[in-house]
Amino acid sequence: MNEREIFASVVAILTPFVKAPDALSSCSAETTILGDLKVNSARLVDVMLEMEERFGIQVSDDEVDGLRTVGDAVQLVMTKTSPSALA
Amino acid sequence: MVVGNDIVDLALMRERPEHPAFAERVCSEAELGVLYASRDRARALWSLFAAKEAAYKALSKLHSVRFVPRAFCVDAAFTTVQQAGDQLTLRLFHGASFVHASVFDGASPLWDFARRDSACASDAVRVLARCLAGRYLHEEPGAFSVVRDRALGAWDGYGPPRLLLRGRPVGLDVSLSHHGRYVACAVERRSGSERDLLVSS
Numbered sequence: 661m662n663e664r665e666i667f668a669s670v671v672a673i674l675t676p677f678v679k680a681p682d683a684l685s686s687c688s689a690e691t692t693i694l695g696d697l698k699v700n701s702a703r704l705v706d707v708m709l710e711m712e713e714r715f716g717i718q719v720s721d722d723e724v725d726g727l728r729t730v731g732d733a734v735q736l737v738m739t740k741t742s743p744s745a746l747a
Numbered sequence: 748m749v750v751g752n753d754i755v756d757l758a759l760m761r762e763r764p765e766h767p768a769f770a771e772r773v774c775s776e777a778e779l780g781v782l783y784a785s786r787d788r789a790r791a792l793w794s795l796f797a798a799k800e801a802a803y804k805a806l807s808k809l810h811s812v813r814f815v816p817r818a819f820c821v822d823a824a825f826t827t828v829q830q831a832g833d834q835l836t837l838r839l840f841h842g843a844s845f846v847h848a849s850v851f852d853g854a855s856p857l858w859d860f861a862r863r864d865s866a867c868a869s870d871a872v873r874v875l876a877r878c879l880a881g882r883y884l885h886e887e888p889g890a891f892s893v894v895r896d897r898a899l900g901a902w903d904g905y906g907p908p909r910l911l912l913r914g915r916p917v918g919l920d921v922s923l924s925h926h927g928r929y930v931a932c933a934v935e936r937r938s939g940s941e942r943d944l945l946v947s948s
């Protein structure tokens with residue numbers, strides 16, 4: 661998957677948990693997950709678990725805590741699904 | 748002295764149940780034992796999570812701490828939350844369709860909750876905070892304001908809320924929470940001294 665496809669998948673995973681639909685419609689890599697999209701911290705755990713399933717990756721607790729933006733989530737997936745990470 | 752609080756609207760969580768692996772992700776082994784022995788597993792799970800989040804809110808005012816839910820350990824009796832070297836007292840309140848956690852390191856805080864109806868959650872919880880602070884200090888709620896300072900690296904770019912009385916800092920710690928149909932707030936004096944309450948902290 662390329663970056664654009666991963667971004668679309670991450671947004672699709674986030675969508676059911678978003679409490680600020682207006683922010684979702686203008687979502688970019690800089691959009692903050694908890695602040696702009698108003699996903700709460702419990703639902704962020706659900707998002708990460710769904711990302712693990714969707715992309716076949718493992719995300720550590722520290723990595724979850726470090727996520728601020730949609731772009732952070734996309735980069736995390738790209739890093740963990742890169743050929744070097746999978747080797 | 749610090750306080751943290753968190754409210755969970757159980758009806759909202761029932762509308763979209765958590766991921767099947769959620770509990771294993773956020774709970775310790777001991778907490779999972781408590782959870783699986785509970786007759787109301789959903790209420791037990793959200794009680795645990797509310798306690799952890801409330802403790803995070805409190806401890807993050809004292810020092811840098813990451814919100815790794817599994818690292819915030821709630822005892823089997825639901826009376827304390829421990830994280831690394833810190834231990835805080837926990838008080839849970841069970842409403843018919845919500846659970847509220849207060850976590851603190853001094854005297855039991857004053858807390859309250861309200862249905863927010865159609866009001867903006869952020870506005871509704873601030874109204875509640877001003878009323879609660881007014882009850883605590885016997886002042887008019889309108890004399891208080893709630894501010895949050897810019898904080899680089901914070902989850903939304905702002906630090907924890909602070910209470911001002913007529914525009915000046917007041918010696919009360921405050922914690923705000925809103926979820927679904929509910930808003931909740933807890934206040935506790937920052938110092939044990941009555942004299943310090945009205946002195947800038």
